[in-house]
Structure formats: C-alpha cells, structure tokens
Amino acid sequence: MEGDGTMSDPGRGCARGQPRDTSEQVERVTALAQLEAWLETPMQVLGFVWLGLLVLELTRGLSPTLGALSTAIWIVFIVDFVVRFTLAPAKRIFLTHNWLALLSLAVPALRFLRVFRVAPLLRAARAARGARLVRVVGSLNRGMNALARGMGRRGLGYVVLLTLLVTLVGAAGMYAFERGAAGPGAGLADYPTALWWTAMVMTTMGSEYWPRTAEGRVLCIILALYAFTVFGYVTAALATFFIGRDAQAKDGELAGATDLAALRDDLAALRAEVRALGTSREESQ
Numbered sequence: 490m491e492g493d494g495t496m497s498d499p500g501r502g503c504a505r506g507q508p509r510d511t512s513e514q515v516e517r518v519t520a521l522a523q524l525e526a527w528l529e530t531p532m533q534v535l536g537f538v539w540l541g542l543l544v545l546e547l548t549r550g551l552s553p554t555l556g557a558l559s560t561a562i563w564i565v566f567i568v569d570f571v572v573r574f575t576l577a578p579a580k581r582i583f584l585t586h587n588w589l590a591l592l593s594l595a596v597p598a599l600r601f602l603r604v605f606r607v608a609p610l611l612r613a614a615r616a617a618r619g620a621r622l623v624r625v626v627g628s629l630n631r632g633m634n635a636l637a638r639g640m641g642r643r644g645l646g647y648v649v650l651l652t653l654l655v656t657l658v659g660a661a662g663m664y665a666f667e668r669g670a671a672g673p674g675a676g677l678a679d680y681p682t683a684l685w686w687t688a689m690v691m692t693t694m695g696s697e698y699w700p701r702t703a704e705g706r707v708l709c710i711i712l713a714l715y716a717f718t719v720f721g722y723v724t725a726a727l728a729t730f731f732i733g734r735d736a737q738a739k740d741g742e743l744a745g746a747t748d749l750a751a752l753r754d755d756l757a758a759l760r761a762e763v764r765a766l767g768t769s770r771e772e773s774q
Contacts, residue, residue: 536635593627660687666705
C-alpha cells in the first residue's frame, strides 16, 4: 500500500532508483536545488582554475604548490559529486547525465595508484595517455558547463568564449599527446605550435601536420566536430549582422527595407483608423 491508497509493486520504485516516498523525493530535489544554487559561483570559479592548472600541467608541469592546489580542488569536486549523488532522487539518471564528470574525477586517482603500486599495468605509457585524454575531455566538459551557467544569454559572445576555451585546452592536450611523436616532423614542438595547429583546426582550415598518436587523433576528431558545428553558427550570425546593416543603408543592395517597414506600419495604422471609423458609425446608427 502507498500513501495515496493505491496498490503498487513494492520493488518498482527501488528498481527505478527512485524513493517510494513522494515527500522524501520532494525534499531531496529541494535540497539538491538549494545546494546547487549556493555552490554555483564557487564551483564555476574552481572549474576555471582547474582548467588553468590542467593547461599548465600538460604544457609545463606543476610546481609542488600548484600541484597541492590542484589536488585540493579535485577533492572538493569529489565531495561535491558525492553530496549531489546522495541527494539525487534518481541515482541512475544522475549517473547517466554525469558519467563524464565521474570519469574525469576518477582519472587523477591513477597517480596515487601508481605511487602505491596498486595497479602496475597503469604505468604503461599508452594507458597513461588514455587516462589523460579522458581527463582533458572531462575537464573541458566541466569548463563548458561552468561557462554556460555563468552566461545567461547564449549568444555570439558565449560561442566565442567557448571556442577560445576549447582551443586553449585542446591545444594543451594535443601538445601533451604529440610532443616527441615518432616519425618525420617530430610532432608538435611546443605549446604555441600546438595552439596554432588547434586554431587551424577550429577554423576548418587544417594544416600539413596530422596527429600520430591514437589519443591525439581522437582529440583531433572531437575538435573538428566542434569546429564544424560552431562554424555554421558563426557564419549565420555574421551573415545576419551584415544583412541587417545593409538593410538599414539606403544605398545598399537591400535599400528600401526600412521604408517598406515604415509603409507596413502606416498601412496597419490606416486599417486601425478605418475599423475605428466603421465602429463609430455603427454605434451612431
């Protein structure tokens, strides 16, 4: 028996990962919303700091102080994830929406596993690069979410800042993967070169160099897919801007568009006057 007097399967709510008590579910949703509202700004700031530390780690390495700061932020993210998971009324849905964040939080733990030699196979170079790829993509996803929450209006400015963020972090990842790659060309020699290469990919122009590592190729595909998606939006935004300016100019190709708009307004006003005149005549009769 449920609280509303209807019969139901007692195991159905548990199978779906949802609490059977509706009041408990409402309390959890309310508590989760309050927690996210309270931690929104601090977590956004920590997300951008985390991305900056990740770029430094991939390109130059971290000093002991910055390494401790990165570890502290990582612990804060873990605590935040665990608390939100505990308060989430539907655990399975929460994990489905946050699986990438979970993987990105699990990857830094591999360093501690290597220190204590819990998993000797993780010392392999390819496994380390694969874990680093997951961390780059997951951290970038966290930064994108933080930027989306920080900017209420998703316009051209948001797309430009998001593209800049993807370019900086993607270049750091490409440099970490392709640095010293075997074969002619010797990979990407430094971070500025990787940044230039990533910028060429983001503008859909490409370059003569193509990634030689499997992780670099996967990241290149992700960057290319993002570039193709954003390129169409930017092109449409620029076309709308120039067409709007041309429509306002009297000597442009769309000259007269402003006059046509004014003529439509005059016609609408004239129709309103005719209707008002007809109504007044009917009332007088």
